[in-house]
Structures are given as structure tokens and as C-alpha cells.
Amino acid sequence: MSETPSAPHGAEHRRGPFKPGDLVQLTDTKGRHHTFPLQPGRQFHTHKGSVDHDALIGAVEGVLVRSSGGMDYLALRPLLADYVLSMPRGAAVVYPKDAAQIVSMADIYPGARVLEAGVGSGALTCTLLRAVGDSGAVYSYERREDFAMIAAKNVRTFFGGEHPAWTLCVGDLVSAIRPQEVDRVVLDMLAPWECIDSVAKVLVPGGALICYVATTTQLSRTVETLRDHGRFAEPAATETLLRTWHVEGLAVRPDHRMVGHTGFLVTARRIADGVDLPPRRRRPAKGADGEDTWAPDAPGDDREAQSAAREARLARRGELP
Ligand SMILES: C[S@@+](CC[C@H](N)C(=O)[O-])C[C@H]1O[C@@H](n2cnc3c(N)ncnc32)[C@H](O)[C@@H]1O
Numbered sequence: 001m002s003e004t005p006s007a008p009h010g011a012e013h014r015r016g017p018f019k020p021g022d023l024v025q026l027t028d029t030k031g032r033h034h035t036f037p038l039q040p041g042r043q044f045h046t047h048k049g050s051v052d053h054d055a056l057i058g059a060v061e062g063v064l065v066r067s068s069g070g071m072d073y074l075a076l077r078p079l080l081a082d083y084v085l086s087m088p089r090g091a092a093v094v095y096p097k098d099a100a101q102i103v104s105m106a107d108i109y110p111g112a113r114v115l116e117a118g119v120g121s122g123a124l125t126c127t128l129l130r131a132v133g134d135s136g137a138v139y140s141y142e143r144r145e146d147f148a149m150i151a152a153k154n155v156r157t158f159f160g161g162e163h164p165a166w167t168l169c170v171g172d173l174v175s176a177i178r179p180q181e182v183d184r185v186v187l188d189m190l191a192p193w194e195c196i197d198s199v200a201k202v203l204v205p206g207g208a209l210i211c212y213v214a215t216t217t218q219l220s221r222t223v224e225t226l227r228d229h230g231r232f233a234e235p236a237a238t239e240t241l242l243r244t245w246h247v248e249g250l251a252v253r254p255d256h257r258m259v260g261h262t263g264f265l266v267t268a269r270r271i272a273d274g275v276d277l278p279p280r281r282r283r284p285a286k287g288a289d290g291e292d293t294w295a296p297d298a299p300g301d302d303r304e305a306q307s308a309a310r311e312a313r314l315a316r317r318g319e320l321p
Contacts, residue, residue: 008133008134009159009161009163009164009165010158010159010161010163013159013160014077017058017059017060018038018056018058018061018075019038020038020039020040020057021037021160022037022038022160023035023036023038023078023083023160024036024037024056024075024078025082025086026044026051026065026073027073027074027076028046028048028071029071029072033078033082033086035078035083035086037157038053038056038057039053040053040057041053041054046067046071046073047069049067049068049069049071050069051066051067051068051073056075062074062075063075080126080127080130080158081096083126084099084121084123084126084127087122087158088154089120089121090121090144090146090147090151091118091120091121091144091147093124094124094188094262094263095259096127097240097262098212098240098263099124102124102210102212102265103127103128103131105208105265106186106208106210106267108186109132109136110131110136111132111133111135112136112137112184113132113136113139113180113181113184114128114132114136114138114139115140115182115184115185115186115199115202116138116139116140116186116187116188117140117142117173117187117195118141118144118147118173118189119141119142119148119151119168120142120151120188121147121150121154124188124212125138125140125151125166126154126155129155129159129163129165132165133165134164135165136165137167138166138167139167139169139178139182140168141170141171141172141176141177142171143170143171143172143173144170148168148170151168152168173189173195173198174198177198177202178202180202181204182207183203183204183207183208184203184208184209184210185199185203185209186209186210187199187210187212190218191218192213192218192222192266193221193222193225196209196222196232197229200229200231200232203270204270205270205271205272205273206269206270206272208268208269209226209232209268209270210265210266210267211265212263213264213266214261214264218264219237222235222266223235223266226268230276231270231271231273232268232269232270232271233268233271233277234268235266235267236266236267237265238264238265238267239261239263239265240265242258243255243258
């Protein structure tokens, strides 16, 4: 007879009638969300009176609850995507659309060992812990203690207690990194290029690195550092746009407003030690190495110097014709 597998950590807070300690999300008639953990005997106060937690404990999800001021609220458990947008923040969080892409593009699987830095508010940490499950490991590094404390509380609140796969380390990744092997690395910080060498030492051959950066200058520096490093295959850069739609009768069209920009993702695979990749066959795009930046007569234009610099860069990469 096969044994029934035990439920993954936190699953008991995600199904069945509401219990003490479960998170509940109340939605009012304007679509506004209020999220809090249920505690017997407590009240939740709104500008339309209060709601007794006891009125929800024991109720099934999806019921309406009425405040003492006569306002009806729909009671549901928040989805992870709802929770990360409602939880207290120290640093800016990774939006759910990007978190989903990170899990998919870095191929984060149940049982994987993942290194994450920085932790910020812990939004991405929750997603990573979900993806690796109880048998995996997420080693998270955050250099700001105040942010680490906020993240720890957010993660605990979401899973209803400590997650068995999580290790939080307060410190700068480069100086605090432990020499334990990992299968995946996720960097969400201002200067990921400063950490590439450190994470290359712990990432297994074939392992995936993914960096989330907000600006094109960070994107460029991250990609060029990976190319020059020598222990990574050619990086790929993407951006994900999510467009919500208005669907009402015959008025079916994209919403007028959208989140226009969050960040870029850079992914790269760790190659084996001692391997020298053959030079890329693709020629750099015109202007990629700085030529044509200035008009021929522009002050300060020195085409010979530019050309020499370009040749030096190509030689360094082994790409001279
Ligand atoms: C944008 S926040 C991360 C947000 C987080 N991914 C989330 O979804 O909530 C960037 C964080 O990286 C931290 N950080 C930056 N450089 C770091 C480093 N070298 N080592 C550790 N943490 C670092 C910052 O303190 C900051 O909290």
C-alpha cells in the first residue's frame, strides 16, 4: 500500500474552511483589498465599521461578510500574486509577471537548490520557495538587516510559519556567500555584475543564472560582464509586458492604462570548468562597439581611437575576422 505523501509546507493554510492563522483577503464593492491573518476574538476595522474575525473562522472561502457599518466584503484567501502586492514593503518587489518568468526561464524545479540575492521585501522569495518545495533549498542573502526583517515576516505570514527550505543570511553576497553548491542563482539588485564571479564559484555546471535589472544601463553591464567572464554561455535578455483587457458587452479592448515597465531579465548557463567556448559566429551589430556614436565632424570625434578600441574589444573576445 502506498503511503499518503504529507502536504507541502503551508498547504494547510490554503484550503478548507478558514482557520485561525489563515490569511484572508476582503474585497469591497470598489475592488479594494484588505488582507490580514485571522485571530480568534479580534476585529478588523474599516471605514465602514468592523468585521469580527470569528465571523470568518469556520466559514468556507468565497462567502460575503458584512461589517458593522453595513458594507459587504467578499472573503477569499489571497493568491500569492495578491499577497506580494499587498504585503509591507522595504524595497520594491518583483512583480508577479516577472516572478513567473523567473521560475520558468531559470527552470526552478521542486527540489532545486537556489541562491537568491537581495531579498528586499521577500516577494520573490515566496515564489522561489513555492517552486522548490519542502525538499529544495533557497539560500537568500540580503545586505540590509531592516529589509531582511521585513522579508522574514512577510515570508512567515504567507506560509503560516517558518519554511523548512529557507535560509536567510544577512550580509553582502560577495563577502557572505557560503561555499555550498547551488543549481540556480537569482540576482535582483542594483549591481549584479559585482556578484557574477562569486556566484560562478557555487553554481554547478549547467546551472542557470537569472538577473532582474530595471534599466538598460544595468542590462548592458550585466550582459557584457557575463560575456567577458568566461564561465557562462551566451546570455539572453528579455522583457515581459502584461496587458490587461477591459471586457464588457461590446466594449472589448485593452485597458487604457498598464504597468509600462518593471524590469529586464538576463539568463545565462554555467559552462564546465576548463571549457573555452568557440567565439560567437554572429558579428556584432553595427554601432555595437561604439563606432558611429558621433557624427564625423562632431567635436571630440576620434575615429582612429574608436577603431583601435573596437579592435581591442573584439580581440579580447576572439572575434576578429
Ligand atoms: C529590489 S530589492 C529586491 C526585491 C525582492 N526581490 C522582492 O521581490 O521583494 C534589491 C535588494 O538587494 C539588496 N542588495 C543589493 N546588493 C546586494 C548585495 N551585494 N548583497 C546582498 N543584498 C544586496 C538591497 O539591499 C535590496 O534590498
